[in-house]
Amino acid sequence: MRSLSECARRLTADRGFAGFTIEELCEEAGVSRRTFFNYFAAKEDAVLGFPALRDDDALDAAFVAGGTPTAGAPSADLVDALLELFIARWARMALTASEAERVFAIIEQEPRLHSRILQLVREGEDRTIALVERREGLAAGDIRAHTLVHVVGTLNRVVAEEFLRDHGDAPPSIDEFADRLRTRAAVVRELFG
Structure with missing residues (x-):
């Protein structure tokens, strides 16, 4: 989970929040889309570090x-x-x-x-x-x-x-x-x- 947030923050800093998709984030972090949604409800929550559950x-x-x-x-x-x-x-x-x-x-x-x-x-x-x-x-x-x-x-x-x-x-x-x-x-x- 922490690595997903770190990656989301880095991408946001580099490209802006709208500059990448969840799929690109998952690819960058080396996880599946399903794994992403096991941890976060939305891209915003990944950047902020707030887990879904x-x-x-x-x-x-x-x-x-x-x-x-x-x-x-x-x-x-x-x-x-x-x-x-x-x-x-x-x-x-x-x-x-x-x-x-x-x-x-x-x-x-x-x-x-x-x-x-x-x-x-x-x-x-x-x-x-x-x-x-x-x-x-x-x-x-x-x-x-x-x-x-x-x-x-x-x-x-x-x-x-x-x-x-x-x-x-x-x-x-x-x-x-x-x-x-x-x-x-x-x-x-x-x-x-």
Whole structure:
């Protein structure tokens, strides 16, 4: 999957997004069209590195199963559990600074990719909100689930940007990423105490 994304990014940088077909990408990467669609739903997703089927089912199930809401109040460990879910997702991504820079540069030159990444981010938020609602037994659309996911998601984005800026292409240290995210969350708790 990673080699397909790298190849898609290189072709996009060299020829522009419209300058190659999925067939040309597959030929360049040495895979079949069927293999491509096993990993990605569209060419845009290959360039962005978003797989068609994320293998997050076990993570999601563990998160949902950990909920113990009582009398309409969220589980005592909800925030910490959501932080751990974001940390586990980051660990699976293993993105380096140069990969992120390439993706952002391509997004800037290809407006079609910009709208696709916004769509994927919204879908990810919606999926995570639904997980919080299921874990906590909340009705769909509960403002607490939305607010929590947006706050933790923003912290995650800030820490990811900071982490990539500070570490360049060094192998990502999940422990340091996790410490930074937990520290930011502690600041939010203190501020909203």
